[in-house]
Structures are given as C-alpha cells and as structure tokens.
Amino acid sequence: INMPRMHGVELATLLAQDEQTAKIPILYLTGMVSPEEINELGGDHCLSTLISKQSPTAELFAAIDGLLNP
Numbered sequence: 001i002n003m004p005r006m007h008g009v010e011l012a013t014l015l016a017q018d019e020q021t022a023k024i025p026i027l028y029l030t031g032m033v034s035p036e037e038i039n040e041l042g043g044d045h046c047l048s049t050l051i052s053k054q055s056p057t058a059e060l061f062a063a064i065d066g067l068l069n070p
Helices: 008-017 035-041 059-066
Strands: 026-030 047-053
Touching: 008 026, 026 059, 047 059
Parallel strands: 026 047
Antiparallel strands: none
C-alpha cells in the first residue's frame, strides 16, 4: 500500500480503469494492520485481497490460490 511515488490504492484504481488490466487480481500484503484488523475490515475488496504480513504462510497461499482460481 505504501509505495514510492504512488499509493497502492492509486495504482489499483489506475489498473481497474484500464481495459487491459481491469481484471488483474490484486493482493495487498501489508504490515500496517494485524490479521484481526483485516477480519474486522472484511478481508476482500472487489478484485483485491488484503492480508497481513503477520498472517500464517498457509493463509497467504490460500489467498493467492483464491485469486488465481476463483
């Protein structure tokens, strides 16, 4: 989410607005929130998934699999 020169949400918005990249799933891997806070937020937003860096590796793999094999 925090990236040089552009915020991750800005990038996701630009990708969503472009016909060629609109369907690319996005996974936010962040250290800004805990796994518990993500659960409170709801986890998934449109084609993007938010996961905490503190989450178990299996949860990360499951999120990736869920995005690649909906």
